[in-house]
Amino acid sequence: MSKANILVEYLGFLKARKKWWILPIGFFLMVLGLLIVLTEGSAIAPFIYALF
16 A cells, blocks of 8 residues: 555545644644654754654
8 A cells, every 4th residue: 555545545534524724734744743853863853852
C-alpha cells in the first residue's frame, strides 16, 4: 500500500463522513512532527524544545 493511497483513503473518509474539521488538526500534527524530526540534531533544537 503506497503512501499516496493512504492519503486518498483518508480524504475519502473525510468526504464521506463530513469530518472536514479533522483536516487542519492532521495537517498541524504532521508539520509539528516533521519539524521535530528535522531539527532533532541541529543547532536550533533548544529553541524548538523551549516552545513546549
